[in-house]
Amino acid sequence: MRALILFAVFMFSMAGFANSSNLYPDQVIYKGQSLSSDDGRYRLIMQGDGNLVYYRTSDWSARWWTSTHTTGGHLAVMQGDGNFVIYDVNWRALWQTSTNGRLGAFIAAQSDGNLVVYQNGQAVWNIGAETPQIQDPKYQGDVVGRNMENNMPYSALGHIGLFDGAVGVYEVLNDGKPNAVAFNTLDNFKQRSYNGYWGGASPKIPDFYGIGCFNDYCGTSGNQTVHIRRAMVLRAFQILAIGAKYTYFTPSTSAMPRTQNSSAKQGLYRCDTYLLEIYKALYLNPSNANGYVINVLAPEHAAIERWLAFTGGYLQLLMTPRVIFEKLKNYAG
Structure with missing residues (x-):
């Protein structure tokens, strides 16, 4: 003793x-x-x-x-x-x-x-290493991720895209093509994940709708009322239809549809800034299924207000694909 x-x-x-x-x-x-x-x-x-x-x-x-x-x-x-x-x-x-x-x-x-x-x-x-639980994306608006295709030290920062809820992934690629936005099958995305597949991230998105135009031409009557998850897929397709160029840098330029008074404007994105913009698809005009704008400050809409604050504010500060993926994966409302 x-x-x-x-x-x-x-x-x-x-x-x-x-x-x-x-x-x-x-x-x-x-x-x-x-x-x-x-x-x-x-x-x-x-x-x-x-x-x-x-x-x-x-x-x-x-x-x-x-x-x-x-x-x-x-x-x-x-x-x-x-x-x-x-x-x-x-x-x-x-x-x-x-x-x-x-x-x-x-x-x-x-x-x-x-x-x-x-x-x-x-x-x-x-105590033993943790066996990662890798699951494919399941729903519209889910994110799918992987390491970059090279073995450079920054490859773990990763690459992310938006799952369409069926078989495909919208993504921005630095492949030298005139349009940096591409639509590939999930199988194709996984085949390019030999350096590390992350699986899918499915944030707990509240159930609401929004009003917006998701065509490549938005005239006086182009607005639609769509569910939030569907809106993200439509915005991803809209940017693909308009076209975008790739940038190595953080600042992005939004792809804008043609209107009665202006020509279409191509976007400028990386894979992460492309996804961040898609997640803001209904940031300004959340509504109910009938197209009536809702008051997100009302107690019954608290989950929607948290989601909009997350996607329109906090998430926009996370400028690496891996961090964005993890935050979305773990968003519980």
């Missing part, structure tokens, strides 16, 4: 742990501190309630935990003897990896969702 108390005093005197992906010998995670995988997708947090929890940050679901919130967890120590241990305030061990005798071992939060204790490059304890 005396040895344990002396050890405890030594450990408590150490400096607190700064966030990184690894916890090395004689380092501590105090309450409120964490390990984060290099890409930020997973985080191991010593919570204020004493539980040590490994989260997936895309939706903050718990992958793994120690249940030490019920026994008074206080801090977690990567000990010099190779054991990773959670102690209470009296330095009673509540949970451990039982890897003592592994001198120099450290624990790592990994981008594959695994939490591993390594010694000399060998895993001596782990």
Whole structure:
């Protein structure tokens, strides 16, 4: 017992742990501190309630935990003897990896969702990597994504397109063609995903309609009343019909239909800015099925107001395909 108390005093005197992906010998995670995988997708947090929890940050679901919130967890120590241990305030061990005798071992939060204790490059304890649940898009207005087709470092930023609800994907491609907007089958999209297929993202879009013109010519009587998911597909087709050029840069130019007073105007997009514009298809004029504009500030339309604020505001600030995909995938209303 005396040895344990002396050890405890030594450990408590150490400096607190700064966030990184690894916890090395004689380092501590105090309450409120964490390990984060290099890409930020997973985080191991010593919570204020004493539980040590490994989260997936895309939706903050718990992958793994120690249940030490019920026994008074206080801090977690990567000990010099190779054991990773959670102690209470009296330095009673509540949970451990039982890897003592592994001198120099450290624990790592990994981008594959695994939490591993390594010694000399060998895993001596782990929770197992997360098996990704990849599902194809299902509904109109879903997003489908993949890595870029090359192996450059930025390929993981990805490429996204809009699913039409049947078999096809509207996407913007940098392929040198006069019209950068293309419509390809989902199978074709997946065949080009050899470098990493993400599957589909299906945000929880509220049920409402909107008024708009989705033709390549919009005269005095061109407006339609359409459901929000259908409106996004129609806007995607409208841009395809009008035409657009590709740009490497963030600013985009909206494709505009021909009217009585103006010629059609081609757009200028990347794959992400193209999708961001489509998701704003009914931002200004939400309505009911009869075409009457609704008051989105009314309590009964709160979900619609949140969606419009998300697509017309917050989502527009996320200028990488991967981030946009993840935010849409995890949008729960």
